[in-house]
């Protein structure tokens with residue numbers, strides 16, 4: 001019993017590019033976003049309002065949002081990451097539709113990624129969530145390392161339950177369950193999701209799976225069977241977190257769309273147009289296309 005329709009949350013402009021060493025011009029990011037929207041994407045993570053010292057590639061966050069605002073598409077939900085009030089205030093003037101507060105189920109990863117403990121992160125997120133609500137902006141919480149951590153190894157579902165509970169308490173309307181380093185396998189992912197489902201309805205949960213061990217589609221399939229109908233994906237499989245050594249890209253949007261359409265599940269995305277966009281950004285970055293579906297269809 002799978003959902004009839006899936007919401008794709010395209011994360012390539014943010015997760016896909018944040019780890020890129022070469023500077024990607026703002027205009028190229030904008031063209032990527034426009035291409036994705038023209039292929040049918042209607043929800044995306046545009047950028048993050050984090051410290052440019054920590055993540056230089058996202059240092060053009062305001063410029064990119066200004067460019068987007070010149071031809072903003074009303075049907076599209078533009079999300080941005082805001083780890084603290086400073087980031088939120090910088091983002092607010094640019095009117096994102098949604099802000100993402102991003103915590104971790106692993107203490108060590110929380111320290112490495114956002115420089116504070118899990119409990120401290122909740123204290124930093126609370127005023128962000130409050131201010132966002134006051135401004136009529138949606139608040140999504142994302143939890144990293146929900147099955148495994150590059151520093152601590154396996155993560156207990158009780159940790160996922162705890163962080164979900166805290167994020168929901170401070171006002172997150174949605175929870176993303178992330179396998180940051182792609183180590184998860186289906187039963188472990190189910191356990192993480194079930195832990196979150198103690199505190200939030202499955203309709204407000206999304207899955208964010210990196211494909212490091214080739215498990216992402218299996219993890220999506222198992223999540224679909226639990227009723228999860230929203231997934232973060234990245235065109236051409238771009239991505240990785242700078243604070244998760246060895247983590248490769250997110251699951252490729254093309255591969256997810258191919259699987260879902262093959263199962264009769266709607267996404268609203270035009271696969272051929274999407275493949276073109278994925279190949280364009282791969283060419284720009286000088287990388288092999290990380291989508292198996294794109295490679296197969298382009299070779300035809």
Ligand code: HMG
Nearest residue numbers: 049050051054055083086087113114115144145178180241
């Ligand atoms: P901090 O150093 O603890 O913050 O950083 P601070 O408040 O002590 O400030 C230190 C300096 O940063 C100050 O500047 C602040 O002004 C500045 P200075 O006085 O040294 O010149 N600062 C900021 N500048 C711009 N925007 C801000 C901001 N905040 C402070 N928002 C902070 C805390 C969170 C900012 C930092 O640790 C950081 O930026 N970390 C990067 C986190 C990140 O972007 N990680 C990657 C995204 S998460 C991810 O990829 C996982 C995900 O995909 C899901 C998954 O796969 O698991 C979502």
Ligand code: MG
Nearest residue numbers: 015180240241
């Ligand atoms: Mg990620």
